[in-house]
Amino acid sequence: MxxxxxxxxxxxxxxxxxxxxxxxxxxxxxxxxxxxxxxxxxxxxxxxxxxxxxxxxxxxxxxVGPGVFVPRARAETLIEQAVALRPEARVIVDLGTGCGAIAAALASRLPEAVVYAADLDPLALTFATRNANRYGFTVHEGDWWDALPPALRGTVDLAVAYLPHVPTARLDEIPGDYRTHEPDLSVAGGVDGLDPLRAVLVDLDDWLAVNGILVTLVADEQLDAARAVSYVRRVHLVEG
Ligand SMILES: C[S@@+](CC[C@H](N)C(=O)[O-])C[C@H]1O[C@@H](n2cnc3c(N)ncnc32)[C@H](O)[C@@H]1O
Structure with a gap:
């Protein structure tokens, strides 16, 4: 029935x-x-x-709850690719963690790693803290890398970031339920959608360990521009 x-x-x-x-x-x-x-x-x-x-x-x-970005299935590929690329990672960072879904998944898949999750949004971090208590990672508030303990500089084996990357002109294409109930901070990426990536790249080399990488996701149509801004850097771009 x-x-x-x-x-x-x-x-x-x-x-x-x-x-x-x-x-x-x-x-x-x-x-x-x-x-x-x-x-x-x-x-x-x-x-x-x-x-x-x-x-x-x-x-x-x-x-997760009202006012916080809802984890998307399309970002699951970040977990698969990050784990495949750096299964031996011991220091992992999730930049722009939202409710902490990526940090939680990485802490579950790589239990020997220490996972740090950072976000600027205190509301998101209330949920991230609950998920951190369940899955075993730490939570840090602030602007991208600045949120992290300074002692982590030069030690990050794996940084994973599902960054806001929607171009300004395409914000209205986000399905209505999500557009209305998630903050602009979690989706808006500036004119070409890549401002958050540019901001994260500024200090990338200071934070990564010698063999460290950043794994991040951009839309198919942003790949060429993202490759250009990531030029000669240790960045693995995932299409989604
Ligand atoms: C696309 S959402 C991804 C959230 C989470 N990683 C997930 O997959 O569910 C981007 C996140 O970046 C955060 N964010 C935006 N600007 C930031 C900044 N300047 N510093 C740190 N986090 C920021 C937002 O608050 C939001 O939680």
Whole structure:
């Protein structure tokens, strides 16, 4: 028998009603009144992950909530490629950690590494701190590298960063639920979308260890420009 939750989600405009119903059941079980509250939240345009307070990312579950960037499946490739490129990494940094999803996934995959997560947004860091307590990494507030303990300079084996990279003219193409409920700070990348990458590259060589690398993700159409700004640097660009 079809789950009536699917019909309720569809009635409030959810296109992927089956998938959303399955996720609601996974998190809430048979608690129908809690499920009703999530359906109402979806009807008012709140992203499912914000309504549930949780997101699946790279095989783990992380806490996330209103006003904080929701981890995206497309960024999971950063985890795969980073782990493949530097399985021996011992000092790992997640720049622009948001709720800490990338740091959490890396701490899970590379348990011998020490993982540091940094972000400028204190609200995001409240969620990152909860995920840090669960997955074992530390959380630091500040502007890109400046957030990190100074003693890490020259020691970072692996920096992973899912940076804001949406060009100004394309911000309105972000799906409405997310555009309304995630901060500009988490998505806006300036005119060509690469301002955050440029900012991170300024001090990259000071922070990386001799064989350290930065693994970051840009949109397909940004690859050439990102290669140009990353010229002669130790940067692995991932398309997504
Ligand atoms: C695209 S989101 C990625 C969040 C997280 N890594 C994830 O994958 O879910 C980019 C993040 O960069 C952070 N950010 C933006 N500007 C920053 C800055 N100057 N210094 C540190 N973090 C910054 C935002 O607050 C946001 O959490």
């Amino acid at each position: 079809p789950d009536p939750l699917v019909a309720r989600l569809r009635a409030v405009g959810c296109v992927f009603a089956e998938e959303e119903a399955a996720e609601i059941r996974r998190v809430l079980g048979d608690d129908d009144s809690a499920a009703d509250a999530v359906v109402a939240a979806r009807g008012s345009g709140i992203p499912l992950e914000h309504a549930l307070g949780t997101a699946l990312f790279a095989g783990i579950e992380v806490e």
